[in-house]
Amino acid sequence: MATLHTVNKSPFSSNTFDDCLGLARSGSTVLLFEDGVYAATTGTSSAEAIANANGVTFAVLGPDAKARGVEGKIADGIKVVDYDGFVDLVAEHDKVHAWL
Amino acid sequence: MAKKFMYMNTKAPYGTVYALESLEVVLIGAAFEQDVSLAFIGDGVYQLVKGQDTKGIGMKNFSPTYAALGDYDVNKIYVEKESLEERGLSLDDLQHLVWEDEDEDWAEKDSIRLVNRSELADVIDDQDVVLSF
Numbered sequence: 001m002a003t004l005h006t007v008n009k010s011p012f013s014s015n016t017f018d019d020c021l022g023l024a025r026s027g028s029t030v031l032l033f034e035d036g037v038y039a040a041t042t043g044t045s046s047a048e049a050i051a052n053a054n055g056v057t058f059a060v061l062g063p064d065a066k067a068r069g070v071e072g073k074i075a076d077g078i079k080v081v082d083y084d085g086f087v088d089l090v091a092e093h094d095k096v097h098a099w100l
Numbered sequence: 101m102a103k104k105f106m107y108m109n110t111k112a113p114y115g116t117v118y119a120l121e122s123l124e125v126v127l128i129g130a131a132f133e134q135d136v137s138l139a140f141i142g143d144g145v146y147q148l149v150k151g152q153d154t155k156g157i158g159m160k161n162f163s164p165t166y167a168a169l170g171d172y173d174v175n176k177i178y179v180e181k182e183s184l185e186e187r188g189l190s191l192d193d194l195q196h197l198v199w200e201d202e203d204e205d206w207a208e209k210d211s212i213r214l215v216n217r218s219e220l221a222d223v224i225d226d227q228d229v230v231l232s233f
Contacts, residue, residue, distance in 0.1 A: 010112055010143050012187065035115035038146065043188020063156025067114055069149040073188070
């Protein structure tokens with residue numbers, strides 16, 4: 001069962017990102033949006049955790065990264081998607097786990 | 101008599117309304133000619149990141165307002181060094197905020213003061229009123 005996890009909270013102000021990473025199975029995808037996009041920025045412990053998460057794919061919602069001025073700081077290997085890409089991810093996975 | 105007001109900004113912009121609400125209150129405080137300081141700690145430092153462009157999310161980009169604070173005599177903007185570093189950021193990633201000193205022929209001066217946690221604690225200790233957002 002391929003799951004799409006969505007995380008919309010900053011990793012610095014909520015446990016959501018860490019909890020999600022701890023439970024995401026190989027083959028699943030984590031989409032970071034709203035304040036969740038900060039987790040993907042270079043020079044953070046969360047970006048390091050993403051680099052070390054084997055078998056899990058990561059994506060960032062581009063408009064949210066751009067709004068926050070961090071589009072140019074998204075770590076290598078993390079896919080940037082638009083709203084249509086968000087919909088595609090939902091359609092491609094068996095279910096969505098929306099972390100809050 | 102003017103009181104020393106410190107506004108603590110602790111949350112990222114756009115995800116919640118706190119950052120925008122803080123700006124509104126800061127401008128009101130400045131209009132009443134109080135001695136206003138701002139501090140940015142934790143995710144609050146994200147409020148000052150330059151190059152914000154909200155066209156894609158349908159929200160108002162209020163980040164240009166920070167550049168106008170100098171015109172309201174709000175020129176003591178403290179940014180906590182530890183918070184920046186934890187987020188992989190440096191001063192270069194933030195807007196360059198300045199004010200003009202009328203006592204020195206309108207010389208342009210930096211508004212942002214990079215302070216460590218201990219220095220910021222001293223600044224907060226010196227305030228009459230502290231409001232957290």
